[in-house]
Each structure stands twice: as structure tokens, then as C-alpha cells.
Amino acid sequence: MQLVVTAHTADGPLSHQRTSPEDALQKAQELEAEGHDWVVITDITGRHYAPPEFDSLFLNPGR
Known part of the structure; x- marks a missing residue:
């Protein structure tokens, strides 16, 4: 799986x-903790996810 984590600095x-x-x-959360804006995770289809959304959809569904 190829994912791109992007932050605006x-x-x-x-x-x-x-x-x-x-x-x-983990990288997205690190970038947010550093105070960067618009941190997103982009999947191979080009869809952008904020870290909490990505977590709830792909790592911890149903929480």
C-alpha cells in the first residue's frame, strides 16, 4: 500500500x-504535534483523509 502524508508548513x-x-x-500525528496545518493522508486513489478520519476508517473501524 502506498500512502502519502502531507502537511502545510x-x-x-x-x-x-x-x-x-x-x-x-503515526507520521501524520507527529506532523500535527509539531504544529503543522492541513495534515492529510492521501491514498493511491487520491482521496485525502484527516488523521482521525483515517484512523476510524482503516485502523480502528467501529470505534
């Missing part, structure tokens, strides 16, 4: 590729 967009949902969510 003062210097522009910052993107990281991850291959597992767990790693993508």
Missing part, C-alpha cells in the same frame, strides 16, 4: 511516503 508543503497505514497515521 511555513516553507510550503512537506510530504512523506509510507507503505503501511500504521506508519502513515
